[in-house]
Amino acid sequence: MLNKTAPMKTRDLVMVSLLTALIVVLALVPPIPVPLVPVPVTLQTLGVMLAGLVLGPGRAGLAVLLYVAMAMVGLPVLPGGRAGLAVLMGPTGGFLLGMIPGAMLTGWLSRRIRFGLEAPGRQITLNFFACLLGGVALVYAFGIPWLASVTGMGMTKAALAVLVFVPGDMVKALIAATVAYQVARHIEA
Amino acid sequence: MMQGLYVEGETWIHRLPAGLKLLVLVFAGWGLMWVTHPAWLLLALAAVWMLFWMARVSMRGVWRRMRPLAWFLVLIGLYVAWADGWLVASAAMLRLAALVLLGLLVTLTTPLSAMMDVVTVLLHPLERLGLLRAERVSLAFGMTMRMVPELYIQWNQIREAQAARGLESHPVALIVPMLVRTLKRADDMAEAIDARVDE
Numbered sequence: 163m164l165n166k167t168a169p170m171k172t173r174d175l176v177m178v179s180l181l182t183a184l185i186v187v188l189a190l191v192p193p194i195p196v197p198l199v200p201v202p203v204t205l206q207t208l209g210v211m212l213a214g215l216v217l218g219p220g221r222a223g224l225a226v227l228l229y230v231a232m233a234m235v236g237l238p239v240l241p242g243g244r245a246g247l248a249v250l251m252g253p254t255g256g257f258l259l260g261m262i263p264g265a266m267l268t269g270w271l272s273r274r275i276r277f278g279l280e281a282p283g284r285q286i287t288l289n290f291f292a293c294l295l296g297g298v299a300l301v302y303a304f305g306i307p308w309l310a311s312v313t314g315m316g317m318t319k320a321a322l323a324v325l326v327f328v329p330g331d332m333v334k335a336l337i338a339a340t341v342a343y344q345v346a347r348h349i350e351a
Numbered sequence: 352m353m354q355g356l357y358v359e360g361e362t363w364i365h366r367l368p369a370g371l372k373l374l375v376l377v378f379a380g381w382g383l384m385w386v387t388h389p390a391w392l393l394l395a396l397a398a399v400w401m402l403f404w405m406a407r408v409s410m411r412g413v414w415r416r417m418r419p420l421a422w423f424l425v426l427i428g429l430y431v432a433w434a435d436g437w438l439v440a441s442a443a444m445l446r447l448a449a450l451v452l453l454g455l456l457v458t459l460t461t462p463l464s465a466m467m468d469v470v471t472v473l474l475h476p477l478e479r480l481g482l483l484r485a486e487r488v489s490l491a492f493g494m495t496m497r498m499v500p501e502l503y504i505q506w507n508q509i510r511e512a513q514a515a516r517g518l519e520s521h522p523v524a525l526i527v528p529m530l531v532r533t534l535k536r537a538d539d540m541a542e543a544i545d546a547r548v549d550e
Contacts, residue, residue: 172548173541175487179494180502180537184530186495187502196522205522212530228491235466236355236458239499242419246356246458247373251380251450252420253427311384312450313427313443319434323427337522344523345530 174221181217181225185209186232186239193241196337199330204241207331210261211297211338214268215289216345222265230258256308260301268296272342279347289339297338298331355463356416364406364456369465370472372457379453383446389438392445399452406460416455424448494540505532 188209193202210229214222229239238245240258250258271292277285302324310320359365364372379395386392403413424447432440470488477483509528513520 171541172544173537175491176494176537176541176544177534179491180498180533180540182491182495183498183502184533186499187506188526190503191506194520194522194525205526208522208526212526216530216534224491228495231470232492232495235463235470236357236461237463238356244416244419246416247376247454248416248420248451248458249454251376251454253423253447312447313431314387314439314446315431315435315443319431323430337526340523341526341530344527345534348527348531349534 177217178221178225178228181209181213181222182228182232185213185225185229189239189241190243196330196333198333203330203334205334206241207261207297207301208334208338210265210301211268211293211335212342214265214296215272215292215338215342217269218273219266219269222269223262226262226265230262233258251312253309253312254305255312257301257305259308260304261297263304264296264298264301266296267300268292271296279343279350282343286339286343289342290335293335293338294332298328298335356458357462358408358412358459360407360460362406362460364402365460367460369461369469372461373469376453376457380450383450386446387439387442389441389445392442392449396445396449396452399449399456402456403452406456408456408459412459413452413455416459417451420451424451498536501536502529502533505529 185206186209189204189206191205193204195202210226213225216222217225232239233245234247234250236246240249249255269292272289275288277288279285302321306317306320306324309315309324310317313320315323383392383395386395403410424444427447428440428444431443471485474483474485474488478485506525506529509525509532510520513524518524
């Protein structure tokens with residue numbers, strides 16, 4: 163499923179488009195309950211992590227870039243059907259932009275080592291840490307300074323403010339890691 | 352489902368080039384970071400408000416778009432007030448309100464096609480470097496737009512099928528078939544395109 167041939171063949175283009183569409187759908191479907199998290203969560207960031215794991219760094223970056231660009235030109239593709247430059251200028255703008263390098267890092271890390279299908283535990287753990295560093299830590303590394311500067315609160319306080327979202331994102335990283343493994347198994351079977 | 356937020360209008364704000372509006376937005380965003388006194392920020396907010404009035408945008412529409420964000424702003428305001436006091440909090444709220452409304456104004460007064468033209472111009476340097484081709488970008492964009500409703504239907508089908516079998520909706524159980532089917536679809540589409548176009 164994951165061939166590394168010449169850049170941007172038809173297949174790559176279609177994969178990027180479909181994963182972008184998947185991120186849009188996961189962002190727009192009603193929030194669903196997730197284990198260990200008290201409130202239903204939107205699955206937008208899950209889509210971003212999955213794009214990284216499934217597509218690898220280059221194509222994942224393009225898919226999330228396309229997603230963010232669609233939101234910026236005014237298409238209601240963000241959770242709750244929001245869109246437009248208002249979101250970018252708002253407190254969460256940095257999180258939105260950070261998803262682009264976040265997906266790329268997730269993809270890059272998950273491609274460093276391949277344990278393969280024979281070692282589900284290790285492969286899922288690797289996927290999980292790739293999602294945690296790329297899809298969570300790097301995204302926050304963009305989001306927190308942005309939040310700190312638009313509100314004028316310090317970095318530490320901004321970091322404390324978004325701490326409540328960390329458990330949910332960790333659960334999503336675990337879900338993405340498991341899903342990517344199971345999907346790879348399905349496709350090779 | 353995939354309608355842009357643009358609202359038609361005839362004012363000078365609607366007629367301004369999209370690139371210029373985006374540039375103003377970028378500079379406003381950068382500039383207001385350095386303004387810390389609430390009085391100046393209130394002035395900036397008043398200026399944005401005047402622009403809305405000049406653009407003759409329906410205020411009901413604005414409120415509908417802003418409501419989800421408004422709650423979030425209030426929450427942030429309370430948090431900043433608790434952490435840094437009311438002066439910093441009022442500055443933060445005013446700055447955010449001004450920037451968010453200015454962003455919304457650009458989105459509401461600029462048609463999707465004009466925005467896309469700006470994107471094309473921004474992509475030009477990448478095209479020169481040979482990193483991507485503009486027609487591929489618009490093809491990807493078109494395919495994504497085409498597939499969103501399809502995948503939305505697919506999601507609902509999977510949900511309903513699992514509910515009908517009495518399965519509790521677990522995110523992994525929902526998303527695995529979703530992704531498998533999406534990747535299969537990608538295979539079929541790529542084959543179909545390659546069969547029709549020789550490169």
